[in-house]
Amino acid sequence: MNQHFNLTRFGRLLRKHTAEHLPSYAMGTAVLAGGVLVVLGSLTYLSHRPLERELQLILFLFGLLAAGAVFTSSAFAAVGTPRSAAPALLLPASHLEKYLVAWLWSLPVFMVVYTAVFVPINLLVLQIGNQGRPYEVYDFARGAREWLTPLLSYVLLHSVALWGAIYFQRLQVIKTAFLLFGSLVGLTVLNMRVLKAMVPATGITLPFNSMWVGQNELHVPLTLPEHQQQLVLLVLPLVLATLLWLAAYARLTEKQI
Secondary structure (H helix, E strand, O other), rough: OOOOOHHHHHHHHHHHHHHEEEEEHHHHHHHHHHHHHHHHHHHHHHHHHOOOHHHHHHHHHHHHHHHHHHHHHHOHHHOOHHHHHHHHOOOOOOOHHHHHHHHHHHHHHHHHHHHHHHHHHHHHHOOOOOOOOOOOOOOOOOOOOHHHHHHHHHHHHHHHHHHHHHHHHOHHHHHHHHHHHHHHHHHHHHHHHHHHHHHHOEEEOOOOOOOOEEEEEEEEEEEEOOOHHHHHHHHHHHHHHHHHHHHHHHHHHHOOO
16 A cells, blocks of 8 residues: 555545534635625625626635635644644544645635635625616636636645645744735845846836836836746746645654654
8 A cells, every 4th residue: 555645545534534624614614605795795885886897806816815825724723733733643644645635625625615605695796786787797707817817826825825834833824924925025125126236227116027117207117028928927826836835745744743
């Protein structure tokens, strides 16, 4: 029997995890549905008109990232401290199988559940609050760009949250968020300093974005060709996410009782 991965053993572990956590997951799904309904309903009531399609996309993405970060950060709460880690680490399964169970529940399963919750509630709120006005529904039927941005955004955030869930012993959500925002600020400052040293006339430029060059009020964007820019925006999140997933797994293998 393979010591690292066995399909039968993995299936038993997945069923065990599902049976133990399904009630809490169902309760969390109900809370998520209530939160989505309150947010969408409140904004519709305050604006006195159906939400615009762009705002629906923003709310979908924001809710996905916020709820997903909290859920993923708790994926390895059982191995946070040596005392609580004993039952989880003593399970007759490999680290890879335990890691894949958490990965499956926090990434593909969570995205499916969140989408299945958000889409019908969004449609219901639009129909109730339209007051006879036409409205446009955000869905995924218009092409890859409709679902690619939320998918890549969540994949990248998931890898960060999963790494933080394993690396930190307590307050995983807070510590991971602090490290993430601190890294973004540091990277932005470093990026601007490097560009200023290379091109003194550089304006405010975010990492992995167009570079603005000019003087006074006149700034011209310098950017890659569109197809190359799309390739970078597609490949970069996947590469970073893969590295963080590997780092998270490596950290999990170091856990001992």
